[in-house]
Amino acid sequence: MSQRVGIIGVGLLGGALGQRLAKQGWEVLGFDPAVPLFDGVTMCENGSDLASQCETILLSLPTSDIAVKVIETLGQVLTEKHCFIDTTTGKPSEMETLGQTLSGCGVEYIEANVAGSSELAKRGEAALFLGGTDETINRCRPLLQALTSKRFHVGSVGAASRFKLVHNLILGLNRVALAEGLAFAEAIGFNAAEALGILRETPATSKALEAKGEKMTKGEYYPPQARLAQHLKDVRLIRRLADEFGAITPMSDTHQSILEKANLLGLGEADNAAVIEALRSRNL
Numbered sequence: 001m002s003q004r005v006g007i008i009g010v011g012l013l014g015g016a017l018g019q020r021l022a023k024q025g026w027e028v029l030g031f032d033p034a035v036p037l038f039d040g041v042t043m044c045e046n047g048s049d050l051a052s053q054c055e056t057i058l059l060s061l062p063t064s065d066i067a068v069k070v071i072e073t074l075g076q077v078l079t080e081k082h083c084f085i086d087t088t089t090g091k092p093s094e095m096e097t098l099g100q101t102l103s104g105c106g107v108e109y110i111e112a113n114v115a116g117s118s119e120l121a122k123r124g125e126a127a128l129f130l131g132g133t134d135e136t137i138n139r140c141r142p143l144l145q146a147l148t149s150k151r152f153h154v155g156s157v158g159a160a161s162r163f164k165l166v167h168n169l170i171l172g173l174n175r176v177a178l179a180e181g182l183a184f185a186e187a188i189g190f191n192a193a194e195a196l197g198i199l200r201e202t203p204a205t206s207k208a209l210e211a212k213g214e215k216m217t218k219g220e221y222y223p224p225q226a227r228l229a230q231h232l233k234d235v236r237l238i239r240r241l242a243d244e245f246g247a248i249t250p251m252s253d254t255h256q257s258i259l260e261k262a263n264l265l266g267l268g269e270a271d272n273a274a275v276i277e278a279l280r281s282r283n284l
Contacts, residue, residue, distance in 0.1 A: 003027060005143060006054030008047055008070055010035045012224065013087060014060030016118040017147060024124075024146040029054055051077040056143060057084050058112075063233065064090020064161075068098055080106035085140055087114050089168070089234055092161040092241065099132070099157035108136045111160035112144065115167050117211065117225040124148050129167070131160030165241060168234045169252055172272075174208040176255050179276035182216050186280070192217040212273040219277075221270035228275060229268035232259040 003026050007018050010032040018028045022040035030041040031050045037043060044050040051057060051074045061067045067088045071078075084102065086095065086109065095111055102109045109132065116126030127150035130137055137144070137153060144151055154163045181204070185195040196213045199205060215221060235256045242249045262268075262278040 003142075004029070004054055004056070006030065006044070006050040006057045007041065007060060008032070008050065008057060009060035009062075009088075010038050010041060010043070011060065011062075012118040012226065013114060013121060014058070015041070016122040017058060017060060017087065017114075019122050020124055021143070021146055026143070026146060047074055048077045051082065055081045055083065056140070057082065058143075059084060059086045059088055061088045062230070064088055064094040064098070068094060071098065071102070078105065078107050083108040083110075083136065083139060085110055085112045085143065087112050089113060089164050089230075089237070090161060091237060092158045092165075095131070095161045096156075096158035108132075108139065109157065110136050110140060111157055112140075112147075113160045113164035115164065115171075119225050121147075126150070127152065129154050129160040129163045131155055131157045162241065165234065165238045168231070169238050169249070171208065172231055172235060172255060173251055174206055175212055175272065176258060176275055178206065178208050178212060179216060179273075179279055182213070183276055183279035212271075215271055215273035216276045221267070221274040224269065224271035226272050227268065228259065228262055228270050228272045231272045232256070232263055232268070235259060 005021060005026055006029045007014050008031050010018060010030040015038055018030055018041045022028045028041045029044055029050050030038060031044045031047050047070060059067050067086060067090060099109045111131035113129040114121055114126050115129060120126040126148055128144060128148055130151060130153045154160055182192045186192050196217050200209060235252055238252050239249060239256060258275060258278050262275050265277055267274040267277060
């Protein structure tokens with residue numbers, strides 16, 4: 001694998017991954033119609049321009065629907081030398097179909113779902129859940145190693161998307177539990193910042209508390225590390241998958257209603273720590 005990679009979708013996560021790879025010595029090309037310039041990334045005019053210069057293409061897109069459409073636009077440019085590494089958190093069934101379609105054309109494809117914020121990804125501290133064949137993952141190993149040492153091959157294409165939803169379910173519930181606790185502390189007369197400082201020294205502490213506690217107490221949600229609207233999308237996917245497999249997810253059902261409220265408050269583009277504002281509003 002050459003030390004050149006293309007990234008389609010240079011947003012919060014894609015941009016962070018691009019900067020991480022550039023720091024590790026990779027030549028990084030990018031395309032995103034909403035991002036004309038990005039530090040450390042040479043931006044291309046369109047996806048076809050990028051694909052004509054890069055055999056390895058990393059996708060970092062909002063939904064699997066968009067990932068499918070993007071790859072469709074590249075059809076005439078793709079060859080058997082191309083390989084896609086898809087970090088999009090999407091519908092597992094769509095990822096499976098996409099992988100099968102590309103495989104039928106001789107194009108390699110793996111999932112590389114990222115567990116962690118854009119800041120963690122930039123520092124190489126996020127984890128990757130990998131879905132695909134051993135052969136393709138081995139081909140991509142130099143790039144994956146440059147991204148992080150925390151890599152978990154969880155199965156074939158589709159498995160990584162499913163496991164990412166398991167991860168996001170647990171992480172999101174930790175975050176909303178913290179939000180509820182801090183909002184509860186405020187409601188019964190405590191200063192939230194002081195409560196946070198005490199909780200940090202008790203068994204109630206967590207990585208969610210360390211990452212999001214101060215954002216919640218200070219109301220500082222911009223610029224976001226991970227957008228609230230993206231997590232709402234993930235919780236909707238979790239509930240659909242739960243229905244498909246007959247899983248029971250009562251806490252995620254409630255979590256979705258809280259996120260929907262925060263979104264209605266205009267906080268979709270804010271950091272996901274802003275979920276606390278739905279609880280502060282006291283009108284769920």
